[in-house]
Amino acid sequence: MSRDKTDNQSLRQRLHAVIPGGAHTYSRGDDQFPACAPALLERGEGAYVWDTDGNRYLDYGMALRSVTLGYAHPAVNAAAIAEIGKGVGLTRASMTELHAAERLNDLIPAVEMVKFAKNGSNVTTAAVKIARAHTRRRYVCVPRQHPFFSFDDWFIGATAIKRGVLAEHAETTLLFDYNDSASLEALFTAYPDQIAAVMLEPATHLTPCPGDCPVTWPRTACAACPNTSENFLQKVRALAHANGALFILDEMITGFRWHVKGAQHFFGVTPDLVTFGKAMANGFPLAAVGGKAEYMEVGAINRPGMERTFLLSSTHGGEMPSLGAFLAASRLCEEEDVPTHLWDYGAALRDGLRGLAAERGIAEHFVLEGPAVALNYVTRDAAGQPSPVMRTIFSQEMLRNGVMIPWISVSLAHGDPELDQTLTAAAAALDTYAAALDGDPARFLDGDAVKPVFRKVN
Known part of the structure; x- marks a missing residue:
């Protein structure tokens, strides 16, 4: 695939001259992609994106996992356009806001009330505020294995990036280990009657089920398992409640992927509060915090005499096009059983890779981990150690063969032709990968290796 590298570099310089980091999400930054990646994308449709030179790529980034139906889905776009015709945002709450809130309430049993926003960080921080307001406590616990909850100080201060962060805010976040209930129990012992909430993703490539799980995913969900009490999420919920804390699930990524009712339904666990975003509106900017009314009502104004909590107040939280997109996308997710397609395609992709x-004798060096709906590829060097250089080589070679795969996020638009294209590209990429393992990997690398987002210095 031919590309104009000089123009690509010029575009990067223009981006960094006017946008700190060159993008509005650090996961989109230059340091997350090989040097041969397009600096800018022009548009997306279905499972594909096009760069500024008209080159087409099969995409597995899917707008940072926010697109599950495919880019520019006509029914979702039509729903959003209809809401634009109504005025986008009105002086009072709109009927569209009411319909969207009632839809999430009907769809997710744990959601009795909901507040909408634009960013996932806003609603996770709101969930923490709700928990603190309800419990009158200071601390929140999160797993160290889960990479991101919010750009706010309470979470970012717990990462390697501490510049500009108030230490007293960061100190309110306590870390435990996913699938290690003893590490969480130790925090409750060390901070008695001081922990407001435990927040975690239901699953990533790591899942909360014991190794001897007898059910077959996804046709039989964890909720049907006779060993459900051994599920880590159930243990966390029990620990939180035994110690007077709230149990919060962050379904920013798992929501509308694992199951139309969320991973909480799949795993048979009910949170006190839950956050959604990304796929809920097929890429339109929308996020939500919801939960039981007894907790959400801390933000109410119709309870005379109750002390006020300034929860979420957002001019664009009730923006109608995104809420209309959610109504359409959630209906399509249910009608077309999108999660089952994501599971099935993921399984075929996993088996093919x-x-x-x-076949190339590198199965120990290029590894697919996680369930089919949440695949992660791990790249290891000749010594068997995780290697950003080898990851960059694979991603670089896939790009050269027309596939953009910084991570694996699948949509309804990924079908048999896309699977064939991916495996054809991967065959060539893994030939280069195998050669790099046998020689000097740096010799196969065009530019710098990708870097972790959460690092102290550039």
């Missing part, structure tokens, strides 16, 4: 790696 594993087969290609095995």
